[in-house]
Amino acid sequence: MSDGRKTCCFKSCDDVGLLEERIEVKTVLQDKHSKLLSTFLIGWHANGEAEFHTECWEKVLALYKSRKTKNTLCMHKEEKLLVKIAANAPEKFDSVSSIIKEAKKAASWIKKSKHCIAFTGAGISTAAGIGDFRGKSGKWTEEDQNHVLSKTSTDVCSTSDSIEDEPPCKKSKLEPDRAESPGEIDDDEVCVPYEKLRPTYTHEALHKLMIDGHLKFIISQNGDGLHGLSGVQNKHISELHGNVFMETCEKCEHKYTRNYYVMDDVASQYYEEIEDLGKSSLRKPKHAKKCELCGLNHRTGRKCEQKGCESYLKDTIINFHDNLDIDVLSNAEDEAEISDVILCLGTTLKVYPAADLVMSKINKDKLVICNRQETELDTEMPQTLRHKASTSDKLCRVYGDCDFLMKEIMQNIYLEHDLKVWDDQRSNRMKVYDAKRY
Known part of the structure; x- marks a missing residue:
């Protein structure tokens, strides 16, 4: 979770207090913008990032779409391009008090569940040093930004111009969308060799919950091997998109x-x-x-x-256009079918067929969803239910970092002393992780 020491970047904002619940975005500033910054309506940071109150971000989007009229704020066409880029991947953060409230509800579900499973995506590994895909600095986000920059800035001045791309089409049952396919990552983009990655708090918390019987299975879209490094056994996880530390024989199919x-x-x-x-x-x-x-x-x-x-x-990595492993997918489907609580952590739920495992459980299972970006469920959920998500008896929706939510959940499941002992053992666990890598 961010430290919250930020103020709204919308220059017309009347609230000069520090932000807690907020929208964070990132655009691409170029040299030509340096002379225009004073005329812009947004106080962009040097790295292209900006933070807003939710209502201020909505005002920014309205100004992006509006045409110049008398006695109203007018957004420079160059800033409209910056907003268009930023609007492709806004990240939302709930207030700390809101997350604490949702964590209590999620913890109570976990403790009462008979078959709780986790469904994890790239967002749980960002704290380990690996990039995500659709975040404000994600791989696919940067590709989209480069695509927008290839057009002239005058292209964004029409009021009919759409800010968001169309949602990705659903693929055939065994063909994943590019969005969170781990086979697309290479060491140059991640900037950290896979062997140097270590489990985050979320990885470790899920393993502890599994050891103590609260969590029965993990369905992962990640290929970084961090669940296994944390101690999760192969029989308790379906790595839908493979694992960069696992190889299999073409003939006898023996796994290594x-x-x-x-x-x-x-x-x-x-x-x-x-x-x-x-x-x-x-x-x-x-x-x-x-x-x-x-x-x-x-x-x-x-x-x-x-x-x-x-x-x-x-x-074993599933690249774009590859088919998912039938046995791996089948195990995931079986576990999802008998689940009663699903922890959806760090995923946009836009990668199919993986996301079907969760989307098919709407109104059946209790869903705990933590992600900084909107998910497919948020898009498809009726507006009335979206506003009532915090009081829903089936949905716990948190916008924020997975590690922060999981720390709050663990505090509501374990006694303070027991949790402290486990926390203090992290340095010893790190030595174990180090010994398991080259």
């Missing part, structure tokens, strides 16, 4: 969990360059094989160690 990143990015880059440029500056590895679905390489270069096999091993 490694302490190092198993993917051969060079071989995949070779095929990418052939596809994009018609040639590659790289020499094709002898073991490389182009996947007919994603067009990349899944072979890791190692061979199966089972007696008499010696077939090539392949990574």
Whole structure:
């Protein structure tokens, strides 16, 4: 959770107090904007970020859409472009008091549940140093920003211009959308090698809840291996989009969990360059094989160690256009079917078919949803229910960071002394995690 020491960046805001409940956005400032900043209606930070009261952000969006009239605020066309970029991925943060209230409700559900499961996305790993996808600084957000910048600023001045892109189309049952596909991440974008990533508070809390019987299963869309590193056993998790530390035999399907990143990015880059440029500056590895679905390489270069096999091993990551593993998806579907509480943490619920596991449980299970961006459920939920979410007996909706919510939930499940003992043991757990990596 942010420390809250921020004020509203809308220059016409009358409230000079510190923000708690707020909207945070990020745009792309260029050199040409430096001379215009004093004329802008928003006090953009140097990195392009800005924070607002919810009502002030709504006023900004209204000004973005409005045309110049007498005696009214007018937004410069260059600032309209900045707002358009920022509006693609706004992040919302509830007040601390609101989150504390929702955490109490969520904790009571967890303690009373018979089969509570977790459904996790990229948002639970941002605190570990890995980037997300649709946040204000996410990978797909930055791609969308570059797309907008490729157009002229005059394109955004029409009142009919839409701020938001159309929602992604649902894919076939076994084909994931690009949004949170872990196979799309590489070390250059993450900036932290996968071997150096360590479980966040949320990862550890979910593992403890599982050990103590409060949580039965985890369905994850992440490929970073942090759930497994925290101690969650393979039989208690379905990693829908694979795991960068796991490889499997092409022939006998024996699985190997490694302490190092198993993917051969060079071989995949070779095929990418052939596809994009018609040639590659790289020499094709002898073991490389182009996947007919994603067009990349899944072979890791190692061979199966089972007696008499010696077939090539392949990574388990699901790239764009790849099919999900039938057995992994089937296990997830079975667990979702018998669940009565689902903790949806750090996910936009826009990646199908994974999101179907949650969306099909609306009005059936109790749903705890924590994400800084709007989710598919928020979009589809009737407006009347959205305003009553905090009092709903089926929905606990929190806008904010997963670690903050989980800390509050844990305080409502465990005794203070017991929780402190567990918290104090984190340094020892870190040593265990270090020993499990290269």
